[in-house]
Amino acid sequence: MEQEARVSIERSAVIPAGTINLRGRRRFGERIIETIVFICGAISIFTTTAIVIVLFQEAWLFFGSPEVDLTEFFSTTTWQPETGRFGIWPLMMSTLITSIIALLVAVPLGLGAAIYLSEYASPTARGYLKPILEVLAGVPTVVYGYFALTFVTPVILQGLLGKENVEIYNMLSAGLTMGIMILPLVASMSEDALSAVPRSLREGSYGLGATRLETSVRVVVPAALSGILAAVIVAMSRAVGETMIVALAAGAGPRFTFNPLQAAETMTGHIARISGGDISYASIQYTSIFAIALVLFFMTLLLNLLSGWVVRRFREVYE
Amino acid sequence: MSTTLNPGERPTGYLPEGADINRNIAARRLRGKIWQALFFSSLVIGLLALGTLLYTIIDDSFGYIxxxxxxxxxxxxxxxxxxxxxxxxxxxxxxxxxxxxxxxxxxxxxxxxxxxxxxxxxxxxxxxxREVVASFKLTESLLERERIEATVRERFPRARLEFHSWLNRDFLTRPMSSVPILAGVGNAILGSLWVIAITMILAVPIGILGGVYLEEYASDTWYYRLIETNINNLAGVPSIIYGILGLAVFVRALEPLTSGAAFGVTDSNGRTILSAGLTMALLVLPLMIINAREAIRAVPQSIRQASYGLGATKWQTVWHHVLPNALPGILTGTILSMSRAMGETAPLIVVGASTFVVFFPDSVFDKFTVIPIQIYNWTSQPGSQFRNIAAAAIIVLLVTLLLLNATAILLRNRFKRSY
Structure with a gap:
């Protein structure tokens, strides 16, 4: 007590009372930094705005040109820029077919792998296996494109179904490879969702005499459903927007077909091929890729918003 | 209770008794075993796919020619x-x-x-x-040497058979060529380095400061929520859309700047390294911000409070305490963004990477090519020797990415702090 008192006396001896202003000072440096930091955060808004403006502007030019008609664009099934016929369905259909094949591969396998990792594997095994799956997710997509063209099509598909039945470029090979590409994404996201389910639910289920399978499938999976659905939707959006695999393996040239063993160009593949060639900025082909990109942008945006909504709507909250 | 059930069918809520219990349990255990095997095999299929992928690449990179x-x-x-x-x-x-x-x-x-x-x-x-008239895969080269020798003697009597590694020092240093065996990824490697450098110079500071804004400065206002939702949605936009954005904005609208015309460069159009770097920067920015946010959020509140308690201002707290503590996480995020930019192909095709560049780029206003573009280009060429060099280029790319990711993991473990 005495000592403390002395310290405060000494202080007041050194700094005469009334010279310290404890009121906050205006710091211009801080204000400037705050502005800079805000701008950095807001640049993302600029990106989105720029994307929307650019897509709409060029798509407007496209739909405004005499060859193009909005209803024809969404209702006819021929895409032939040379003859002035622009119906988006051939491109859209092959995008849908490849994506659905990819999901048919990735969702069951990814979910199975996730259930195994989260419910069956020992912590040590999980520690090794999950990073390996994530390596698979980090492989650039152009490498998968190479894989589809040099292995999946010639060795697997033409080996199993016969060379005459399978075209060199085909949607099935692109879809299967894309499935392998998004499998780790589905597995990883679903595993996160499954691991987040509290232990007490599993204990409760075991206590009622359920087996490990019954616990996993009837208790843990339903509890983690929002996360799993979100994973599936995100995977769908990745598949729709994927470019390199379809550009290399699905074929060059729009074609309206439901046969996955045939070649048909997807939306992304068409954008990549047209913009990769030398095109004049004034041509209708140039503006047409913006119209396709606009449709693509809204498809993926819708899927992303849907996944956010699913997570909020179906989330089960445990303390 | 209904009594018209078929044999074997049971009403809901039925409790087995006597011998039924054992049968019931045995059946459920069997079902459990079967499904466990199915779950395990889906994991194995995933890993097998990775194995096959690597095998295909290596099989194409070495072998007899x-x-x-x-x-x-x-x-x-x-x-x-x-x-x-x-x-x-x-x-x-x-x-x-x-x-x-x-x-x-x-x-x-x-x-x-x-x-x-x-x-x-x-x-x-x-x-x-010297002309390569045929190339063979590694597996056949090792296992079926006699057959290969016979084929070559029959079809190309004057040809000599030699073992060739498509991945070699010349391949790493030489520029592109239309003859596969003379082609290399030298200028593509340099092009990748240029593009990544520009991407990172822009995306790293903006990404970190953006993360700082969202975690430290922003209050819960409508524009904060807008920015947050927007960043999460941007991370899900397909990469080719960024390419389209780059084509319209950087290649066309800002052509005087990106082609270097404003700086006295006359011999180029907007399809330059600079345009590619800027496009890639926009692409990895959401990723950078999301990673930086997570790293900043992991810094405990007590550190900030201690700093404020000593009279530090907000920026002093962020600069001297929050950022140094978040640095390992930010570095990891940076490296992951970098490997994303390294492997990304689609936006660069749209922005206009040249497929045939024989010179080495030496300024940001040069035409360019990058490793993934070369892989795409060679894979789409007819002719098996182009597949060989595509595979060799893939090995170069994958080894680079592996090194980057290993560095990220090492950094994370080396600087991991527990509070």
Whole structure:
């Protein structure tokens, strides 16, 4: 007590009372930094705005040109820029077919792998296996494109179904490879969702005499459903927007077909091929890729918003 | 209770008794075993796919090639060509090509001024004319040597069989060429480095500061929520859309800047390294911000409070305490963004990476090519030797990415702090 008192006396001896202003000072440096930091955060808004403006502007030019008609664009099934016929369905259909094949591969396998990792594997095994799956997710997509063209099509598909039945470029090979590409994404996201389910639910289920399978499938999976659905939707959006695999393996040239063993160009593949060639900025082909990109942008945006909504709507909250 | 059930069918809520219990349990356990095997096999299929992918790549990168020459080097001279003097080499060249061609070479660059290596190269190209007529995969090269020898003897009697690694030092340093065995990824590697450098110079500071804004400065207002939702949605936009954005904004609208016309560069259009770097920066920015946010959020609140308690301002707290503590996480995020930018192909196709560049880029206003573009280009070419060099380029890319990711993991473990 005495000592403390002395310290405060000494202080007041050194700094005469009334010279310290404890009121906050205006710091211009801080204000400037705050502005800079805000701008950095807001640049993302600029990106989105720029994307929307650019897509709409060029798509407007496209739909405004005499060859193009909005209803024809969404209702006819021929895409032939040379003859002035622009119906988006051939491109859209092959995008849908490849994506659905990819999901048919990735969702069951990814979910199975996730259930195994989260419910069956020992912590040590999980520690090794999950990073390996994530390596698979980090492989650039152009490498998968190479894989589809040099292995999946010639060795697997033409080996199993016969060379005459399978075209060199085909949607099935692109879809299967894309499935392998998004499998780790589905597995990883679903595993996160499954691991987040509290232990007490599993204990409760075991206590009622359920087996490990019954616990996993009837208790843990339903509890983690929002996360799993979100994973599936995100995977769908990745598949729709994927470019390199379809550009290399699905074929060059729009074609309206439901046969996955045939070649048909997807939306992304068409954008990549047209913009990769030398095109004049004034041509209708140039503006047409913006119209396709606009449709693509809204498809993926819708899927992303849907996944956010699913997570909020179906989330089960445990303390 | 209904009594009209078929045999084997049970009403809901039925409790087995007696021998039924054992049968019930045995059946459920069996079902459990079967499904466990199915779950496990889906994991195995995933891993098998990775294995097959690597196997295909390696299988294509090494193996026998059948080399055919127009003339046997030993017929030209009794000593190895490399040991001959320049004058002797010129004589050999003069003796074996037409006089007109010889004069043309002399006009292009007088022989007196040419180096010995350049004369030797001319002899190799014009006189010896090494040509790869067939290439074989690694597996067949190792297991079916006799069959390969027989095929080559039959189809190319003059060809010689040699084991070739498509991935070699020349491949790493040479520029692109239309002859697969002479092609390399040298300028593509350099192009990738240029693009990544520009991407990172822009995306890292903006990404970190953006993360700082969202975690430290923003209050819960409508524009904060807008920015947050927006960043999460941007991370899900397909990469090719960013390419389209880059094409319209950087390549076309800002052409005077990105082509360097505003800085006195005259011989280029907007399809430059700078445009590619800017496009990639926009692409990895959401990723950078999301990673930076997570790293900043992991810094405990007590550190900030201690700093404020000592009278530090907000920025002093962020700069001296929050950022240093978040640095390992931010570095990891940076490296992950970098490997994303490294492997991304689609936006660069749209922005207009040139597929055939033979020179090495030396400024941001140059045309460019990058490793993934080369892989795409070579894979889409007909001809099995292009597949070979595509596979070799994939190995280069994957090894780079593996090194980057290993660094990220090491950094994370090295600087991991627990509070």
């Amino acid at each position: 059948a080399v055919q020459t127009k003339i046997d080097p030993e017929e030209l001279s009794d000593r190895p060509l490399a040991e001959l003097s320049k004058e002797e080499l010129i004589e050999i060249l003069r003796a074996n090509i037409s006089a007109g061609l010889f004069r043309r070479f002399d006009r292009d660059e007088p022989f007196s001024e040419r180096s010995k290596e350049s004369v030797l190269q001319l002899i190799e190209e014009r006189v010896i004319g």
